[in-house]
Amino acid sequence: MSASVREAMLARRSAPKVTEAAPDDTEIVDLLEAAGRIADHASLRPWRFIALRGEARNRLGDALAAAAGLDGEHGARLAAKPLRAPLLLAIVATTTVHFKVPAWEQEAAAAGVAHQLSLLLDDAGWGVMWRSGPHTRHPLVAEMHGLADGERLLGWLYVGGVPAGARPGRGPEIGAATRFSSLA
Numbered sequence: 001m002s003a004s005v006r007e008a009m010l011a012r013r014s015a016p017k018v019t020e021a022a023p024d025d026t027e028i029v030d031l032l033e034a035a036g037r038i039a040d041h042a043s044l045r046p047w048r049f050i051a052l053r054g055e056a057r058n059r060l061g062d063a064l065a066a067a068a069g070l071d072g073e074h075g076a077r078l079a080a081k082p083l084r085a086p087l088l089l090a091i092v093a094t095t096t097v098h099f100k101v102p103a104w105e106q107e108a109a110a111a112g113v114a115h116q117l118s119l120l121l122d123d124a125g126w127g128v129m130w131r132s133g134p135h136t137r138h139p140l141v142a143e144m145h146g147l148a149d150g151e152r153l154l155g156w157l158y159v160g161g162v163p164a165g166a167r168p169g170r171g172p173e174i175g176a177a178t179r180f181s182s183l184a
């Protein structure tokens, strides 16, 4: 584990290619205990995660191809996308109608948990990449995950082992000063 949060944040990189190793459910729940401690208006905890492993990734691939209306070679290519990692963590915003907390605030909280989980997984030595796509919110994809009314996917954290020698190190400077101003 990193010496500081800042160090972990500066070191985090997405991992487009991962190996077949993956964290088990116990490790993920443990990390979620920490990742879930985000700012959360009215403490609604408007999020949940679904682990897709093994055949479930094929079912997601089939749902994506059906959502896109593709079959044959193009359908097979899209259907294979979820197989790029041994574990996909579906990020679900579980929004409800609330008199004080609009849906966008609830989705912001769910996204915050996913960002923190992604950071913690990276810091624990796993390869992670948050992916989505044009069919993320298609009804067939929601059905495949068993989502209830009001639940919406924010994409998937693709998780696996980091290939030997693939750790790319710190990313480019992001020029934060150009994205900051102040009013007095």
Ligand SMILES: Cc1cc2nc3c(=O)[nH]c(=O)nc-3n(C[C@H](O)[C@H](O)[C@H](O)COP(=O)(O)O)c2cc1C
Pocket: 012, 013, 014, 015, 129, 130, 131, 132, 133, 154, 155, 171
């Ligand atoms: C909501 C969300 C959806 C994303 N979807 C994709 C995607 O489908 N494909 C992709 O290449 N990157 C996607 N990204 C970006 C990558 O996760 C990653 O941040 C980007 O490749 C930059 O790499 P870095 O995280 O190492 O800076 C998405 C990020 C977010 C937050």
